[in-house]
Amino acid sequence: MRAADPNPVRTTCPYCGVGCGVLATPDRAGGAAIAGDPEHPSNFGRLCSKGSALGETLSLEGRLLHPEIDGRRASWDDALDEVADGFRRTLEAHGPGAVAIYLSGQLLTEDYYAANKLFKGFLGSANVDTNSRLCMSSSVAGHKRAFGSDTVPGTYRDLETADLLVLVGSNAAWCHPVLYQRMLAARAARGTKLVVIDPRATATSEEADLHLPIAAGADTVLFSGLLVALAERGALDRAYVADHTDGFEAALARAYELAPSLDAVAAACGLEAAAVTAFYDLFAATRRTVTLYSQGVNQSAQGTDKVGAILNVHLATGRIGREGMGPFSLTGQPNAMGGREVGGLANTLAAHMDFDAASIDRVQRFWGAPRMARAPGLKAVQMFEAIGRGEIKALWVMGTNPAASLPRADAVRDALGRLDLFVVSENIASNDTVNAGARIRLPAAAWGEKDGVVTNSERRISRQRAFLALPGQARPDWWAVAQVAKRLGFEDAFGWRTPGEVFREHAALSAFENDGARDFDIGALSDLDTRDYDQLRPTQWPARPGAARSDTRFFADGGYFTPTRRGRFVEVAPIASGSAHDDAHPLRLNTGRIRDQWHTMTRTGKSPRLASHLPEPFVEIHPADARAAGVVDGGFARVTSPHGAATLRVRVTDGARTGALFAPIHWTDETASHARVGALVHAVTDPFSGQPDAKATPAAIAPVSFALQGFAMARGDLGALDPAAWWAKATAPMGHGLLFALQAEPEVAALFPDMEPTDEIVEYVDAGRGVRRIAMFRDGELDACLFVGPMRQDGAWTYLRDKLGARLSEGQVRSLLLAGRASDGVAAGPMVCACHGVAKGVIDRAIAGGCHDTAAVGAATKAGTNCGSCLPEIRRMLAAQRIPATA
Incomplete structure (x- = not known):
């Protein structure tokens, strides 16, 4: 008699910060059927192409399944002893400034908490940073300057009740597709207007009522001009400004300096004055407005000021913390928010506390920490520069690939080879970082095997539950940290037996001596028993002990977390120049993500479906720049910067901005021969957040020929x-x-x-x-x-x-x-719909057969009926086939 099929396990997608719920049904053969969770409030059952293909990424091929020391298999005891001894020796010889740990938004909150506690509280080192520094730290800094805390004021529901959505530096159609489809559904139902501010024409801008192809770096001028326009049109909320904010007049005066006239704004932004006016008119007239921003804002030499300029207009109009209005940061990783909550950044302590004397004392007493860090540590770029200089001698990298993803990645790779102790916790056996000289390699649990929580972009905590057994000798990251801590003599403080125990401690710290003084408080979850933790439903914070949780928005009635409890306007600086152009590097290189790949492809690269859409590393260039450089569509080009080079397939497109190149970040030495784009990116960082500028590296392009x-x-x-x-x-x-x-x-x-x-x-x-x-x-x-x-x-x-x-x-x-082609009439061509595996030829055939819109194409082929991220491409195909008929 056949055993009954197992019940699906409710878990959370491991990709972007939307935080979609997933139903995983194990197949008893090491795999699982994947579906969206219709009860999860982030996605209501919908998954993007990457989430839909998660079942194709669960194989053990390429996994690290046992500890290694110097390339040889070792026991956990021997490996952990080596890690502990290495850090002990380094601390004794060189002090806490010589040790560091580099973490990841792929980690669960419990993993993050354990690592942060060990290094900041017990080793005395604040050199604890994360790859989230590369994607959202400018939002953190911007929030803290304006709000006094790293608080996202609104919720996803605001995107569905707004009358205007402004997306700045965000290709949400590709990078946050499930959330973007929620926006489009609301637009279809209630006529929401969509403005996209992005130098490139993207799948998102194709849907916009207004696309502003802004010059790179000019966001502060555009939003300063908007503040001026709102003041001159009488569109400010003077009562809110007077009752709940400080610094308005100085911020407005600075805005006038940066944006003295509409023509000056248009010139600085590289836009038509009429387009700027249309945007300002729409914003002024629409009370329910949400401004969403992502990497195009954050990954900038002036990222924090860009965030500040956006926050200024929302503070000035009182459009914050209310239904359908507010600024909204779209985070890039599944647990970037969770890492922020536990102090995973070098300049923060746990539970959204900072390195002020009172907070240091509070955390030290709660932890019983013997050697508390007293000042911020080195942020990511500076951390690896210090490694290169020999100042940091012992490093633990956990769940990320800095030798590929950091700016000046070649220099980072070289620096890693100079460490006295280099430990990597990974679930794969080979990547650019592992191969850069990691002496001790610890096998980590992967998605499907992990048990803990993550927090999404709207502050919603969701359980990530294991539905597969740990393979080989893989273990959770929090467990490995605790085992090292015990070997260093801290067993009493790291005696956790389950992730639920780690979570309860984290929740208790959030409420410790809080009484509403800090935004992050999940004290109501600190007494969950094992059963309650296992069954925890998606929960937004704050979740204060004894308090009702009916309203999850912040700041509609003030109550900021500054010393005065008032929001602060920011005087943003003039446009930062970043690295200077020169004759050898006349273009600006912009880097980012594509629809169907994720980070350095260690997970998505396993999926045949996801490999079918854009299988090669490429560079986008405008036709005018292509002609000037002598490169052709479909050919090859060598892209160079002062720091490195890559050879990429050329995609010539009118959607590129003149003077700019775009290249995706995903390919590494593991997956391509000459496509490590991180090696080209300059190490210019925002002065407040330390986030590197990945959008405007001086670069050059030249043709490359192959026979x-x-x-x-x-x-x-x-x-x-x-x-x-x-x-x-x-x-x-x-x-x-x-x-x-x-x-x-x-x-x-x-x-x-x-x-x-x-x-x-x-x-x-x-x-x-x-x-x-x-x-x-x-x-x-x-x-x-x-x-x-x-x-x-x-x-x-x-x-x-x-x-x-x-x-x-x-x-x-x-x-x-x-x-060189099939004879049986099988439609071919590149994959368009990765969710359902629909190739271009299938869609072409459906259109030729009478499908005249996306709904008909979807009914005939299923293309575009899941996450919708392929719909812009299908619309282009429909338009292309209409042209001959109407010519």
Whole structure:
């Protein structure tokens, strides 16, 4: 009799800060079926392409499953002893300033809390920072300057009740797609207007009522001009300003300095005056307005002031903390907020406390900490510079890949090799950081195996529950920290047995000597028993002991967390220049994310579905800049900065801003040959937040030529190409793929090391045209293939990636080898809808068959019916097919 199917486990998606609920149903074979949780208030059952494909990322391939010391397998006891001894020796010889830990927004709150407590409270080092420094620390600094606390005032519901949504530096359609679909649904229901402020034309701007393609860095001028316009039009809330804020007149005077006239604003922002006027008119006339901002604001040399300029207009109009209005920071990682709550940044203490004397004393007494850090530590960029100088000698990296993601990534990688003690907690065996000299490697639990909580962008705490057993010797990160702490003599303070015990301590600290003086208070959750913690439903903070939780917004009636309890206007500075242009680097490089990949692809790279949309690293460039540089669409280019170089496929698009390049951040030395974009990014940081500017690095571009292009696929392993070749890996449904460009044909035997003498090989060669196509069959099934020629092989790539392991007819094989394309009418082309696996050719065929809008395309193909992030691309395809009919 077959055992009953297991019940689905309610957990939380491990990608962006939307915090979507997930139902995971284990299949008893190490995998799970994934669906959206219809009861979770963040997503109500909807998942984006990445969330929908989570089930494809659960394999143990490439996992780190046991501790290692100096490349050799070790026991946990030996590895933990080495970690503890290494930190002890460093502390004794060099003091607490010589030790550091670098954390991640991928960690659970319990992991973050344990690490922060050990280093700041018991080792005396505030060199505790996180990759969240790279994505949202300017929001933290901006909130604290204006509000006195790192408080997000509003909730997701405000996005559905607003009459105007202003997205600044946010491609939410790709980076926060589930939340963006909630915005569009509200727009369809109630006519909400959408303004997008972004230098690039994106999937988000395509939906906008007004797109302002602003010059990089000019946001402070635009919003200073808005403050001036609101004052001159009598659109301020003078009562709110008088009753609840300080510093308005000085901030307005500074705004007049930066934006003396509409024409001056338009010139500084690179915009038409009429477009600026339209934005100002819309904002002034619309009471229910939410301004959403993300990396385009935060990742800037002036990020904190950009945030301040946005907060100024909301304070000035009283549009804060009320239904359908307020500033809203869209966080990039699943637990960036949780890390902020526990003090995961070098300049904060736990529970949203700072390094003031009273807070240091309070946390020290609560922890019973013997060696409390007394001042902020080094922020991420400065931390790795100190490693390079030899000042930090012992480092623990947990759940992140700084050798690829930090600015000047080559210098970071070199610095890591100089450490006396380099410890990595990872769930994968190989990445750029692990391979940069990590002496001790600790196997960490991965998503699906983790148990704890995360906090999303609207301050909602959700449980991330394990639904898979820990593989091998993998262990939770909080456990590893506690074990090291015990070896250092701190067993009483780190005696937790479960993540629930860590969480209860964290919650208790948030309420300790609080009495409403601090924004972050979840004291009502500090007495959860094991059962209550296990069953915890998504809960927004504050959750104060004994207090009703009916209103989760802040500041509608003042009550800020400054010493005067009043909000503070900010006098923003003139536009920062950042790194200077020079003749050798005349362009600005902007970096960011794409729709179907995440960070450095250690998880999403396992998904064949997600690899199908944009499988190669690329650079976007405007046609005018492309002509000037001599690069062509579909060709290759070398992008250089004073710090590094990358070779990327060229995408020429009118959506790029002149003078600017855009390249995604996801490819590393593990997944591509010359595409580490982090190596190019300058180390310029915001003076308040320490967040690096990833949007305006001086750069240059030049064409690169290759004689041949092509791809290889195999069910087994793929070998190496010539070191001079350009390549990118992409997972296929039944194996692995390699897209490449090179000067001479690859060696077949070297490329296919698993080839057997009994394999049947079918080959086509046209030496005159430089074409070679090989299909290899094992037991009648397609086992591997190689296509090489002077042109791209996109059609064959798309078709064959789904045919590995299949039996092809003689006609299919002949057509592929002779013509380079399928003969059976199967629609091909790049994947458009990753959620449902719908290729471009399928959609083209549906449109040609009479589907005249996205709804009809969705009904015929399912494309665009899940997260909706592919809808702009489908609309472009519909428009392209209409043009010939109307010409």
